[in-house]
Amino acid sequence: MLNHSDNDLEIIRRVIEGDVNAYNYLLKKYKNYVFKIISKHVPYDQTEETAHEVFVRAYQSLPTFKNKSSFKQWLSKIAVRTCYDFWRKAYKSRELPMSSLTENQQAWLENIISDQSDESFYEQGRRKEALEVLNYAMEKLSPEDRMVLELIYLEGLSGKEAADLLGWSLANVKIRALRSRRKLHQLLIESPKD
Template identity: 60%
Template structure:
């Protein structure tokens, strides 16, 4: 049997929160926590996931008065999650404290497709696949926060230009131009690093 919260749609819950029933926000948290964690895990080092996820829900709660009833709440929340991840990397970029983390297998495959055949051969000869994972993560940290996020969304997660634009709050044209330039920058970084590995 469904609980009262489960039978309520997002707009009803939001209206309750805005009417002063702040505890109703727990219903949204329970409903979308897993969804937000999935987004954050794709962009943030493992040991920071919990903190960044917490920040996403704080921001969403604070921004509820700006939520438009004509919008899809899940998509609206996804945009906040992506932008919170973006802000995380902006902070790391400023402080130059760039942690390494393991990357999903999908990102490894993209790495192999991105670099040249010569670079790919050098990577394949690495003794530990973890080195390859950390290399891609290191390369991403060499990019600006904007370039990193657009690379992850467009090439690693395969969002369309329009979808990425909505999540980032950019124009489609800006996403297309920046993603192209960012990919070229990343290729150059990876190829330069792979030549060092290959020369060992």
């Protein structure tokens, strides 16, 4: 019996040989996994389009898949790099997307509507304000700085894991993380206070 990776390899072989419909199997199998990665890195209203881009890139790159790692790992690299490209385009055009409410923001609004104590309301307001300031500062960072900080500090990846996903050297990731933290710190100090 084929295990998952053998099954993926068989599907990849069939797709490369011209069976385009076989790719649907990989798409269905990894759709939720890709959405989970993307939802951490791009605004909610951009996840579907970005996921589509990931699967198009993966399909086009299948002939280059060398089976040095699992298909899932290979696909996660494409997903992270596609998110990076999303922010790079937004940064170049200086049109930072306005995301719709996240789950946390929706929960925060629902708690306001419900009968919460004044103290709880105050604490939630402070958290929301802190998140807004952090998001404001993160949007000012370059795409490279943003991705390094998100991967290492928000997702908890090691420097080596981040380097692998981004296709950079470990030394580059460490230096970029240090400089990015400093830039973020400076932006947070300079952020507008209402």
